[in-house]
Amino acid sequence: MKKHICICLITLSIFYCQAQNSTSDINLRTTFNSPVEISEVSTDTYLLDFGKAYFGTVELKSTTTQNDSLVIHLGEKLNAQNRIDRNPGGSIRYQRIVLHNLQANTITNIEVIPNKRNTSGAAILLPNSIGVVMPFRYCEIENLKIPIENIEVFQKATHNNFNEEASSFSSSNxxxxxxxxxxxxxxxxxxxxxxxxxxxxxxxxxxxxxxxxxxxxxxxxxxxxxxxxxxxxxxxxxxxxxxxxxxxxxxxxxxxxxxxxxxxxxxxxxxxxxxxxxxxxxxxxxxxxxxxxxxxxxxxxxxxxxxxxxxxxxxxxxxxxxxxxxxxxxxxxxxxxxxxxxxxxxxxxxxxxxxxxxxxxxxxxxxxxxxxxxxxxxxxxxxxxxxxxxxxxxxxxxxxxxxxxxxxxxxxxxxxxxxxxxxxxxxxxxxxxxxxxxxxxxxxxxxxxxxxxxxxxxxxxxxxxxxxxxxxxxxxxxxxxxxxxxxxxxxxxxxxxxxxxxxxxxxxxxxxxxWGIKPKIAGFKVAEIKPQLADLTFSNIKVPTKNGIITASFKKDKNTEHYSIEIPKEMTAEFTVPPIFSKIKHNGKKVKITNNTVYFTSGVHTIELKQ
Missing domain, CATH: 1.50.10.10 (Glycosyltransferase)
Structure with a gap:
């Protein structure tokens, strides 16, 4: 039976702008993700699940030296035995890498073996400072002779600059x-x-x-x-x-x-x-x-x-x-x-x-x-x-x-x-x-x-x-x-x-x-909002634009739909009312509209629709 080890989740995002193929504006970042779960699958062998696959490699740091070799397995997919699939099929990735020793108090990066097809020819090449990466979610450490608690293992993920907070979505489904x-x-x-x-x-x-x-x-x-x-x-x-x-x-x-x-x-x-x-x-x-x-x-x-x-x-x-x-x-x-x-x-x-x-x-x-x-x-x-x-x-x-x-x-x-x-x-x-x-x-x-x-x-x-x-x-x-x-x-x-x-x-x-949120006028000077939320009973969304974030929420009860929408500064929006609704309130006041459209200035707007 597997032994699960409790861990603290740590994610660190570090640096850096890198030139690639003579392009100086590529803004690649490295994020260090801790495993979300560590399992002892057999004596001296542990399975680390980082929760999500990224392109990158593994970085280790130990407080204790191990002179014996370790075998590192990286992969995207598990097999029926809940081990990394050594033969996953298709172009699903797996690698076995031998680490000859692990030195105490030293950062060790696993050197991923390059794939000839995606690191040559017409492939987009990574800068030498990043090195070779592969997609993986799981890491198996085999023949570990020191306590697993004595080492830190990170998924060293490479990705372009990305604002996680710029968008979100949730719904009743x-x-x-x-x-x-x-x-x-x-x-x-x-x-x-x-x-x-x-x-x-x-x-x-x-x-x-x-x-x-x-x-x-x-x-x-x-x-x-x-x-x-x-x-x-x-x-x-x-x-x-x-x-x-x-x-x-x-x-x-x-x-x-x-x-x-x-x-x-x-x-x-x-x-x-x-x-x-x-x-x-x-x-x-x-x-x-x-x-x-x-x-x-x-x-x-x-x-x-x-x-x-x-x-x-x-x-x-x-x-x-x-x-x-x-x-x-x-x-x-x-x-x-x-x-x-x-x-x-x-x-x-x-x-x-x-x-x-x-x-x-x-x-x-x-x-x-x-x-x-x-x-x-x-x-x-x-x-x-x-x-x-x-x-x-x-x-x-x-x-x-x-x-x-x-x-x-x-x-x-x-x-x-x-x-x-x-x-x-x-x-x-x-x-x-x-x-x-x-x-x-x-x-x-x-x-x-x-x-x-x-x-x-x-x-x-x-x-x-x-x-x-x-x-x-x-x-x-x-x-x-x-x-x-x-x-x-x-x-x-x-x-x-x-x-x-x-x-x-x-x-x-x-x-x-x-949600029907798109730019109607270039540069999102005017946004189009034309919701078609079908049988959803509620939904919330954040949509980034060059002028700021549009935030919107929706709730349905009986024959009434309620919307709250915030439009950023320097923007206006056109909200299209579904044709099945004849009674419309905008910011609490009954309104009559033409072309099924309610016009929003910047700020918070509430819409109530009844048939």
Whole structure:
């Protein structure tokens, strides 16, 4: 039987700004975390649980010398015997390190063995002063001949500067609260390179990963340097999936809306136009990655180093089994059977969204001719998609031109990007609701966005808080992860890792759509607050902005909803009243409103809503 040892929890955060890859503004910190639990698992062997996984190493300090060797095991996952899993599968991490002795009154740092793939090539490299790190939650110390009480053991965690106090969330749904905390910790812990990377297996920025990471990061902290650094990285370092390239404009747009700083848009405007891939348009306006215009000249313009780079459509990851060679849980991978044809619905939905955002970017930069240019293009694409890619008999979208198949992806993307005409929103959402979570953790971002935008808040909340299926965030918690996974489970992606920030959709969705708190005017000069709290009976949230923190609370009793919202100085806000309510009190006084909107100045506001 295990012997548990009572300990004092100590967490120390220390220093330091570090230059990396000639970038001087990366603000990496080291936090020293004590174990939350120490167990004696056998004679001379102890298991230390630090509570959460971080990227780092272990630091030891002993009051007594041990001349015999110690064996240190580090890992993210436990096995059925409650020991660190020596063969965890996928890209879940484990290491065995031999420490030849332990000297008294000397700080000893465990030297982690570097992984060749994530410490070379295109991987973002850490400065020499930090050294090699790996993700781990657990540490086993084997062959310890001195009393465990005589040593201090710290998880020496590396992460970017992060303000823990800037954000918080709680609600009447304990599952939702746990998932929110899982996602927030993921954002902090995966920041250890100072860039938005995909995960530990590669440590490379990819646009789709980075966009979800950015939305979640900006929802819990107002330190925007890492996002902006990553955005700039993609200008010269694009990645090859078509849909990934089409995340570049949304990333730059999101940054401007949160920061209010036009300089990145000014500096990279021409490149952003390229990244819309409008060069691939055919006569009717739709685009295809198999277009003859996808030539060496365009590849180089887009920023690729090799002119023979092949750009292709992925439609969620992992793709079908025939494309990967893996033994996947489902033969179609995460595509919901999506039929990839040369002119397909997902890619052109992304293209439409890029054109809509570029019209706004051009307006920000006072490029009037370009505003009209992009608006006209967007209108054309919307019309063509709804003419050629929509099945009027079914009432929802096909996967692409000449396809007869309809998937979740081919419908959730048009819904998320505002392509669906009002008269077809019900039939499209009805179809979507028959598919469940038939997408990856990445695709869930757009599924949830589309559902909230079309008034399906309860179904969206049910998907987020699902506990019966392994295609859920709760499954990540149940199997022992403390960061979001790259895939719902290893069986859905055999090489997946346990530290992928693109799995944090519930974090930004909770802020931006469930509570509906987003910048309406760039730089959060005006905030939009449009709550869709479904069957929650209470909730509290803190949302950081560049101007201060928005704090809000909600309570429901019978047919009345109560809100208390504090708006920081130098800000105003527009609160959208759900249309089911007709009786409205603002700061205790009955009010009549237009466009379902109550306007807030800075300060504390109370709203009481009755049907």
């Amino acid at each position: 304990a599952i939702l609260d746990s998932i929110w905390k899982l996602c927030k910790h993921t954002i902090k812990a995966t920041s250890f390179t100072g860039y938005y990377i995909d995960g530990d297996r590669e440590r490379i920025p990819y646009e789709a990963d980075a966009y979800i990471n950015q939305l979640s990061h900006y929802s819990v902290d107002s330190l925007y340097a890492m996002g902006r650094r990553t955005n700039a990285y993609f200008i010269k370092n694009p990645t090859w999936p078509t849909e990934w390239l089409l995340h570049t404009v949304p990333m730059f747009y999101a940054d401007y809306m949160y920061t209010g700083d036009l300089e990145p848009l000014k500096e990279h405007y021409e490149n952003l136009k390229l990244k819309t891939l409008m060069d691939l348009e055919r006569e009717d306006g739709l685009i295809s990655s198999s277009s003859p215009q996808m030539n060496e000249e365009l590849i180089i313009k887009l920023g690729f180093k090799k002119p023979d780079t092949k750009i292709k459509d992925i439609i969620d990851w992992p793709p079908a089994q025939k494309d990967t060679g893996w033994e996947l849980a489902t033969a179609e991978g995460e595509r919901d059977g999506y039929e990839i044809v040369p002119v397909n619905t997902v890619v052109n939905s992304f293209y439409y969204y890029n054109l809509v955002l570029m019209a706004k970017v051009a307006e920000f930069l006072e490029k009037d001719d370009d505003v009209v240019f992009f608006q006209n293009k967007a209108a054309t694409i919307k019309s063509v998609i709804n003419t050629k890619l929509f099945d009027t008999k079914k009432g929802y979208y096909l996967d692409g031109e000449n396809s007869t198949h309809s998937s979740l992806h081919g419908n959730m993307m048009p819904l998320a990007f505002g392509l669906v005409p009002k008269e077809h929103i019900k039939s499209v959402t009805d179809f979507i609701k028959t598919r469940g979570m038939a997408c990856s953790v990445y695709g869930s971002q757009y599924l949830l966005e589309g559902l909230y935008k079309s008034g399906e808040a309860q179904y969206a909340l049910d998907l987020i808080t699902e506990t019966e299926s392994d295609r859920s965030w709760w499954n990540m918690i149940e199997i022992g992860a403390t960061m979001t996974l790259e895939a719902w489970d290893v069986k859905y992606k055999p090489n997946s890792d346990w530290n992928h920030a693109w799995g944090t959709a519930p974090l930004n969705i909770t802020t931006r759509y469930m």
